[in-house]
Structure formats: C-alpha cells, structure tokens
Amino acid sequence: xxxxxxxxxxxxxxxxxxxxxxxxxxxxxxxxxxxxxxxxxxxxxxxxxxxxxxxxxxxxxxxxxxxxxxxxxxxxxxxxxxxxxxxxxxxxxxxxxxxxxxxxxxxxxxxxxxxxxxxxxxxxxxxxxxxxxxxxxxxxxxxxxxxxxxxxxxxxxxxxxxxxxxxxxxxxxxxxxxxx
Numbered sequence: 001x002x003x004x005x006x007x008x009x010x011x012x013x014x015x016x017x018x019x020x021x022x023x024x025x026x027x028x029x030x031x032x033x034x035x036x037x038x039x040x041x042x043x044x045x046x047x048x049x050x051x052x053x054x055x056x057x058x059x060x061x062x063x064x065x066x067x068x069x070x071x072x073x074x075x076x077x078x079x080x081x082x083x084x085x086x087x088x089x090x091x092x093x094x095x096x097x098x099x100x101x102x103x104x105x106x107x108x109x110x111x112x113x114x115x116x117x118x119x120x121x122x123x124x125x126x127x128x129x130x131x132x133x134x135x136x137x138x139x140x141x142x143x144x145x146x147x148x149x150x151x152x153x154x155x156x157x158x159x160x161x162x163x164x165x166x167x168x169x170x171x172x173x174x175x176x177x178x179x180x
C-alpha cells in the first residue's frame with residue numbers, strides 16, 4: 001500500500017495498516033526517540049506510546065507537509081511531555097561556560113560513542129541540545145515547548161556543549177580545535 005492509503009486505512013482503525021505504517025516509520029522515529037530519551041529502553045517505550053498517540057490522532061493529519069514530519073513532531077512532543085512535570089528545567093546556579101563553537105574531527109568518533117555521551121547528559125541539557133542542534137529549533141521555540149525562558153534554553157545549550165566537549169576531549173587520543 002502507498003502511504004496515503006495506509007493513512008486512510010489507519011483512520012478506520014485497520015490494524016494491518018497500522019502495523020504496516022509502524023514498520024515503515026518505526027526506524028526513523030526510533031532514532032528521534034533515542035535522541036530525547038535517557039536510555040535505549042526508555043526510547044523503546046516512548047516509541048510505542050508515541051505510536052498510540054499517532055494512531056489516536058491520525059484523523060487530525062490534513063495532508064499538509066509530510067506525514068513523517070507530522071509523526072516526528074508527535075514523537076518529540078510526547079517525549080518532552082514525559083519531562084515537563086519532573087522539574088528537570090529548574091534553574092540552578094552555575095557558571096555558564098564559554099560558548100565558542102567547536103570543530104570536531106569526527107573520523108575518530110563512532111556514532112555509538114556520540115549517542116552514548118549525548119544520552120548521558122542531564123535531561124535539561126540533552127533536550128535543549130537535541131532540539132537546538134539536532135532538530136533546528138530556535139531558543140524561542142524551545143522555551144515555548146519546554147515551558148522555560150529563552151535565557152534558560154541558551155544556558156542549558158552552552159552547558160551541554162561544554163559537557164560534551166569535555167567528554168570528547170577525555171576520549172582516548174582526541175582533541176578538539178576551536179573553530180574561528
């Protein structure tokens with residue numbers, strides 16, 4: 001079935017179509033879940049729950065933009081919702097690190113290592129880092145999505161970058177050059 005037919009059948013609660021749509025989108029949406037979750041297991045749970053929301057709200061999709069993009073937004077919003085009431089965005093007093101961008105020679109870094117160190121960030125830093133760096137949201141959009149102010153978003157991003165830089169530099173035989 002083509003995507004449009006699958007979506008139409010899913011609006012009728014056709015379980016075979018839901019299964020096909022799941023298998024079509026799950027790999028890409030799981031990658032999104034991994035970015036925003038604390039662990040592989042949590043990402044699996046978030047993916048399953050996100051698909052329940054997608055199937056529940058599929059009648060709201062109006063064929064504006066890609067269905068994959070619409071689904072990705074649901075996954076991100078669902079995952080972020082898990083953190084909103086956990087007070088992960090409390091402002092804490094800390095020195096905001098130097099925010100110079102860094103140039104990374106990624107030939108020496110595996111995707112597994114990068115994923116691991118990003119997942120190891122504290123929630124508030126990981127979420128802002130992924131929204132800003134990986135998905136291209138502005139600090140204003142992030143502040144609205146997470147219920148924080150723009151300054152908190154900026155400071156969380158700066159702290160995330162500093163922590164990641166430190167972890168990468170401490171990786172065996174690796175150094176980071178500041179970009180100009």
